[in-house]
Amino acid sequence: MELKREPLTDPSEFRARQLQSRDLLRGDLEGEALERYVEKSIMTTTLEKAVSWSQGNSIYPMTFGLACCAIEMMSIVGARVDIARFGWEAFRASPRQADLLILSGRVSVKMAPVIRRIYDQMLEPRWAISMGACCSSMGVFNNYALVPSDKFMPIDVHVPGCPPRPEALMHGILRLRDKIQGHSPDGWRERYDAVGTEEVLDGSGASRDDAAINLYPGGDTAGA
Amino acid sequence: MALETSDYRQREESITYSTESAGQGETHELLTLNIGPHHPATHGVLRLIATLEGEVVRDIKPIIGYVHTGIEKTAEDKAYWKVIPVIERMDYVSYYFNAMAFCGAVEDLLGIEVPERAQYLRVIHLELNRIVSHLIWLGTSALDLGAISMFWYCFREREKVLDLMEMSSGQRMHTRYFQVGGVFEDIPRGFARKLSGFLADMPTRADQYANLLEKNQIVLERLRGTCPLDEASLLALGVTGPLLRAAGNPWDLRKAAPYSSYDKFQFRIPVGTVGDNYDRYRVRHAEIYESVKIIEQALEGLPEGPFITPDRKVALPPRHELATSMEALIHHFKLVTEGFRVPPGESYYPIEGPRGELGCFVRADGSGKPARVHMRDPSFTNLQALAPMVRDSYIADLIATLAMLDPILGGIDR
Numbered sequence: 048m049e050l051k052r053e054p055l056t057d058p059s060e061f062r063a064r065q066l067q068s069r070d071l072l073r074g075d076l077e078g079e080a081l082e083r084y085v086e087k088s089i090m091t092t093t094l095e096k097a098v099s100w101s102q103g104n105s106i107y108p109m110t111f112g113l114a115c116c117a118i119e120m121m122s123i124v125g126a127r128v129d130i131a132r133f134g135w136e137a138f139r140a141s142p143r144q145a146d147l148l149i150l151s152g153r154v155s156v157k158m159a160p161v162i163r164r165i166y167d168q169m170l171e172p173r174w175a176i177s178m179g180a181c182c183s184s185m186g187v188f189n190n191y192a193l194v195p196s197d198k199f200m201p202i203d204v205h206v207p208g209c210p211p212r213p214e215a216l217m218h219g220i221l222r223l224r225d226k227i228q229g230h231s232p233d234g235w236r237e238r239y240d241a242v243g244t245e246e247v248l249d250g251s252g253a254s255r256d257d258a259a260i261n262l263y264p265g266g267d268t269a270g271a
Numbered sequence: 272m273a274l275e276t277s278d279y280r281q282r283e284e285s286i287t288y289s290t291e292s293a294g295q296g297e298t299h300e301l302l303t304l305n306i307g308p309h310h311p312a313t314h315g316v317l318r319l320i321a322t323l324e325g326e327v328v329r330d331i332k333p334i335i336g337y338v339h340t341g342i343e344k345t346a347e348d349k350a351y352w353k354v355i356p357v358i359e360r361m362d363y364v365s366y367y368f369n370a371m372a373f374c375g376a377v378e379d380l381l382g383i384e385v386p387e388r389a390q391y392l393r394v395i396h397l398e399l400n401r402i403v404s405h406l407i408w409l410g411t412s413a414l415d416l417g418a419i420s421m422f423w424y425c426f427r428e429r430e431k432v433l434d435l436m437e438m439s440s441g442q443r444m445h446t447r448y449f450q451v452g453g454v455f456e457d458i459p460r461g462f463a464r465k466l467s468g469f470l471a472d473m474p475t476r477a478d479q480y481a482n483l484l485e486k487n488q489i490v491l492e493r494l495r496g497t498c499p500l501d502e503a504s505l506l507a508l509g510v511t512g513p514l515l516r517a518a519g520n521p522w523d524l525r526k527a528a529p530y531s532s533y534d535k536f537q538f539r540i541p542v543g544t545v546g547d548n549y550d551r552y553r554v555r556h557a558e559i560y561e562s563v564k565i566i567e568q569a570l571e572g573l574p575e576g577p578f579i580t581p582d583r584k585v586a587l588p589p590r591h592e593l594a595t596s597m598e599a600l601i602h603h604f605k606l607v608t609e610g611f612r613v614p615p616g617e618s619y620y621p622i623e624g625p626r627g628e629l630g631c632f633v634r635a636d637g638s639g640k641p642a643r644v645h646m647r648d649p650s651f652t653n654l655q656a657l658a659p660m661v662r663d664s665y666i667a668d669l670i671a672t673l674a675m676l677d678p679i680l681g682g683i684d685r
Contacts, residue, residue, distance in 0.1 A: 110311040114338050114681050115363035115444060117315070118407060125426035140311045155684075158316060158337045161308055187357055192341035210444055 096229065102146075102172065103227040109145035110138045111165070114152025116179040116210040123220075128213045135220060142168040147223075149216075150196050153181035159194045166200045174227065176219055177202040180209045301329060304666075308337045312415045312670045315680030317654075319669075326665050331658045335651075339684040346644040350610030351377055352451060354644065358631075359445045362648060362682030364407055367393075367400040368624040370449040372631035372646070375530060376620035377451045380613050380635050383585060388576045389453035390532040394569045395466070396439070396448060397531070397622075398562040402473065403432045404625035405555050405562075409480060412552075412674035416493055421483060428476050431469050438462050451611075452586045453579030463570060470563050470570075477559045484552075494549040498660040498672040501546060508659070509652045512627025513558065514676065517543035517550040524623035531622075536568045548668075551675040585611050610639045619647075626650055626677055648682040 067084055070076045076084055112120060123130045130136045139145040142165045154162060166175065175196075180186030182196040183205045196202055203226060206219035276284075307318035316337035322330040342361050346354045358373045359366040371393060378385060385393075410425030433443045439458050440446035448455050484490045502518040515522055521540045525533040541557035543550025579586045587606055588599035613635040621630035627649030634643040653676055660676075661669045 111309055113316060114340075115360060118364065119444065121411075121422075122426050122430065124422075125430065126423055127427075127430050153338060153340050155337060155339045157339060158308065161316075161337070165309055187360070188340050188342065188345055190341045190345050192339050212443060 099228050103224040104134045106135045106146050106174075106224075106227075107137050107139045107144060108135060108147040108149055109142060109165075109169075110140045111148060112151050113154065113158070114181070116151035116181075119210045119213055120149055120151040120178060120216060123213045123216055125213075128217050130217070130220070133220065133224065142166070143170060145169055146173055148173070148175045149178055150175065150182045150202075151178045151210075153179075153186065153188065154194050154196055155192050156194055159199050162196070163199050172227075174203045174223055175200060176204045176206060176216075176223060178206045178216060178219070179211055180207060183207065300324075308334075313673065314411060314678055317673075317678065317680055317683075319673075321666065321669065323666060326667075328661050328664060328666055328669050331661055331669070333654055333657060335654070335680070335683050337684065338680050340681070342685045343644050343646065347641060350639050351613060351641060352606075352610055354641065355449065355451075356445065356447050358644070358646070359447060360681070361646060361685055362624070362626075362629070362650065362679045363444070364404045364679050365400055365625050365629070365682075366445050367396050367449065368622060368629050369631075369646070370447070371397060371531070372620050372622050372624075372629050373633070373644070374449050374451050375622065376618045376631045376633040377613060377641075379618040379620055380616050380633060381451070381585060381611075383452055383580050383582055385453055385531070386577045386580060387532065387574045388457075389578050389580075391569045391573050392454045392458065392578060393449060393531050394533065394536070395458075395566050395573075396436070396446075396454075398566045398569075399432050399435060401562045401625045402559055403429055405559055406432075408555060408625075408677045409552075412677070413484065413490075415670055415674040416490055418484065418487065418490060421480065424476070424480060424483070428473065431472075435462065435466055435469065438465065450579060450586065452582060453577070455579075457578045463573075466566070466570060470567055473563050474560055477556065481556060491549070493667070493671050494552055494675070495547060496545070497548045497668045498664050499545060499547040499550075500656060500660045504659055505656060508655045510627065510656045512624065512649050512653065513554045514551060514627065514653055514656065516540065517554045518546035519543060524621055524628060528621070530620075533565075535572070536565045538565050548671055548675045555677075612637060612639050613641070621647070624649055626679070626682075627653060646682075646685060648685065650678040650680070650682040654678050654683060 067076065067080075068088070071081070071084060112118075122128070124136060124138070135147075142148075146169070148162075148166055148169065150162065166173070177183045177196045181188065181193060183202075185193045185195055186209055204219045204223045206216050208215050211219075302323045304321045304323055305318070306321060307313045308316040313319065318334040318337065320332040320334060321328055340360075342357055345357050349357065355370050355373060358369050361369050406425040406429045410422040410429075413419075413421035413425075436446055436448075437443050439462055440448040440455060500518065502515070502520050505515050505518050506520070511522065519542050521542050523540045524530070525538075526540060538561045541554045541561065543554050583599070583602045585606075588596070588602055592599035593603055615635055615637045617632070617634045619630055619632045621628050623629070628647065629649055630647035632643070632645040632647070633641050636642040657673065657676060661672050664672075
């Protein structure tokens with residue numbers, strides 16, 4: 048859902064609109080004039096779109112910091128990149144009151160079940176941002192102690208960086224807002240008009256998903 | 272063969288979660304309360320098992336390891352100069368200090384002299400980092416006490432320091448500015464002017480923080496006289512840094528065992544007289560002023576000269592030499608592909624971090640990778656003092672004490 052604002056340059060037109068709305072409220076507007084007015088001034092949408100629009104502008108993130116990225120996550124609340132501009136500034140300490148889990152830092156093997164439990168305690172609809180290299184891909188460490196967050200919970204947006212700048216996290220947050228509001232940009236294939244993504248179906252009339260199943264038993268695949 | 276339980280697992284299993292009876296009758300039943308690992312007031316992912324009698328804390332057991340990253344083990348697997356970025360991410364609020372301790376230990380083993388300009392540049396960045404660390408501590412601690420606006424003021428100043436760090440190194444955090452043998456690059460043009468602007472500003476800002484907090488009855492009531500611990504107990508527990516100084520012991524490695532030409536600067540060491548939470552706050556707050564003084568002197572007396580050791584076996588040759596000198600190209604290639612070799616030996620290099628003695632132990636076996644890297648992190652040692660501090664005080668004071676203890680879990684768990 049998108050709100051379109053047009054600048055009103057002509058003062059006489061503004062007055063005309065004022066009179067029209069007065070007539071509408073009085074019940075004097077009838078027939079074609081009424082229809083024209085309704086078409087012009089009243090926005091119709093689906094409930095789903097309206098709800099997602101408001102959801103995207105009033106996220107309650109959770110107060111949850113893991114490591115270095117948590118310091119940069121705190122600074123998005125600060126004065127420079129003020130997250131309150133987007134209505135996301137009300138951090139909640141309880142997972143039951145929060146919509147968004149920002150995983151800010153490295154996730155150790157010991158911490159992973161705790162995070163999963165916190166995520167499970169959050170109420171639907173809920174989202175998660177994986178902030179920084181460590182919790183997306185184990186980062187510079189890449190050793191025995193860490194777990195990438197994708198392994199144990201669904202992540203909506205990955206923000207790269209070590210640690211990401213606050214601006215980068217803001218970008219990720221705005222991407223997530225687009226996603227919540229339902230007009231998310233396409234995947235990379237659509238965006239870059241990528242070629243070579245075709246799938247070859249067997250033509251038996253089976254659905255597209257079935258083509259992904261390997262029907263050949265092991266050792267029987269010609270040329271594999 | 273029976274599975275042997277490790278010592279750590281045994282101790283972990285010995286923790287009881289059940290209600291412990293203290294033999295004081297039914298009305299004085301003890302309650303075991305779990306705080307963390309996800310709790311907004313634990314400054315990271317610290318977990319505390321508190322034994323409460325009513326509202327009074329009778330015992331507390333910190334459980335750590337929730338951000339164990341295996342940094343020390345990873346450091347053994349990397350060439351010396353590639354260890355720096357890993358070690359920086361340990362205590363993630365004082366990244367310059369981590370790099371300084373490691374570089375200092377390796378420089379000791381190599382026996383190389385750091386140019387004076389590099390030492391001064393290091394001091395400037397170390398003290399800037401100390402200010403940032405104290406600002407983060409002040410902002411988040413005040414938040415724990417309910418003073419939310421302090422957070423914004425502290426983070427406003429933090430952004431200014433981070434701009435300076437970004438100017439000199441290109442990164443806001445984990446700058447990897449310190450190299451073995453010096454610093455990565457000289458400070459850019461305009462850095463000095465921007466820095467002096469900040470230094471002129473900072474004392475006034477710190478005055479404003481004090482005005483905000485110290486004229487607030489709630490803050491005073493929650494800090495004054497709460498959870499003191501005497502000097503002897505702190506020394507017995509190995510506590511260093513502002514916590515020890517708050518108890519009246521002026522132990523500061525910058526004075527006691529000067530490194531990186533700290534002996535050339537005039538500065539004082541703030542000490543407390545009571546040793547309570549209020550003193551812990553006051554000591555750190557006063558340290559901000561002293562850090563500003565040190566940076567002013569270092570900037571004024573910044574000597575001319577190279578910013579990194581001229582030893583080509585350790586430091587990369589300057590870029591322009593690569594086009595003209597074959598030798599420089601070979602050195603560059605050798606350094607980038609396999610790094611430098613360090614003669615066998617051991618070295619411990621302690622420095623005064625924002626939380627106390629931060630030491631790095633490096634054991635070299637003559638190869639291009641360290642055989643062992645161990646950090647003596649002050650947060651880890653200082654956390655031991657939490658239980659004696661908060662015993663027999665209210666649970667609200669526990670939160671205030673933990674805030675004033677300023678543990679960084681990345682440093683504790685490593």
